[in-house]
Amino acid sequence: MSTNGKAGMLTGVRVLDMTQFEAGPSCTEALAWLGAEVVKLENPKGGDAGRYANTEKPGIDSFYFMQFNSGKKSITCNLKNDDGVALVKKLAREANVFIENFAPGVVKRMGLDYESLKKENPNIIYASVKGFAEGSPYENFLSFDMIGQSAGGVLSxxxxxxxxxxxxxxxLADTGTGMLMAVTILGALYRQQATGEGxxxxxxxxDAMTQYSRLAYAYxxxxxxAAPRAGAKLFTTGNAPVGIFPCKPFGKNDYVYIYTTRAGNHHWERLCTLLDRKExxxxxxxxxxxxxxxxxEALDEILTTFTKKYTKREAMKLIG
Known part of the structure; x- marks a missing residue:
């Protein structure tokens, strides 16, 4: 089990969360895991649309929603009237972080953009998760996970x-972007502690997907x-043997992934010893x-003969 030392690293940090679906909520969930008080603001008529994105049972929040909103508090607020907007501004005065992932232009129309909230709390960290950056030819486009992955080059x-x-x-575009934003917020909180500035x-x-695909752009x-598609292999080439190999009882997920580094022969020599093929x-x-x-291809045949003798867990234990 992974451990991260003492709990409550962000105790005392209050996050005002106006995000929905996955990219924003995965960010604020990570902050909640680290001990921040995350207050989720939702529409009184149904709440976060992710609550019913997948309806397993009528009247119960979707499993999808639960996966990205653990550890948060939730209140409803009608942002279509002045009292609701005033309430958000009041809450923002007591928050360290405000985060939103509305469609382009929505928060400005509501009077809840950065410049508006900065007047209420000059030290606030205001985070926006978007599909496309300001200045992009697509900046006004809506985006979901698969759109972000496509535009960033991941699918290619x-x-x-x-x-x-x-x-x-x-x-990857949803949760991956959320995690990068969480890291960015942590950096801003550190600076806020030192300077008091939001x-x-x-x-x-x-942009997040471009960052995750940077090896392809370097290629x-x-x-x-353009970097080629390589299936279970590596488009960077040079590593062999590497790939997915079949195991008993040969079901649809009965495979083991084997990787050897190209930085020297030590992995290869250890593998030959394991195979009892030192020659x-x-x-x-x-x-x-x-x-x-x-x-x-010759290497793949040799390894396939070996892995077929074992289940994937047996093969993993031997190779690992």
Whole structure:
């Protein structure tokens, strides 16, 4: 089990949370896990739309909603009338952080943009999670997870080499952006403690995905062509053996992933010892990183023969 030392690292920090669905809520949930008091402001007519994004049972909050809103307090506030907006401004005077992920232009129309709340609390940290950054040709576009992943290049490097782009199974643009915003807020809180100053933070899904895909952009700069899709392999190439190998009882998820570093031969030599095939260490086909990469198909056959003898947990224990 992962441990992070003492609990309550953000005790005393109050976060006013006007986010919905996943990108914003995953950020504020992380802050709540660290001990911040997170007060979630919701529409009195139904609350966060994520509450009913997936309705497993009528009248019960969706499992989706529960996954991203643990540890928070919740109040309702009607932002369509002046009293509701005044209440938010009153709460903002006592908050360290305010965060929103509304569609472009919405908070300004409500009178709850950064400049408006700064008048109420000059020291407030105001965080905005958006699909696209200000100045982008798409800045007024709406965005959800798969849009952010597409625009940031993630789909272009996911999938089989001869297939179309593929969406990863994880909601990287939503939760990944939320985690980056949480880190950004922590930095702003540290500066706030030192200087007393607040600021406006903005993070766009597209930019976050570009950051997570930076190896692909570096590949393009180095090679002059877009990074290829490589399936279970690595588009950066050079690592072999590496990939997914079948295990008993050969069900749809009975595979083990094997990775060997290209930084020297030590992983390869240990693997040969495990396979009881020490003669492969001096085999001309596999003597160096380049030779192994050039003869990857032969390596894959050798490893497949080995992994088929074991379940994935047995293989993982042996290889690990």
């Amino acid at each position: 490097i996911t999938g089989e080499p001869d297939g179309k782009p593929c969406k990863p199974g994880v909601t 600021e406006h933070l903005q993070l766009a899904m597209q 393009r700069d180095l090679n002059g062509t 492969l260490i001096d085999d001309p086909r596999f003597v160096g990183q380049k030779e192994r990469a050039d003869n990857e």
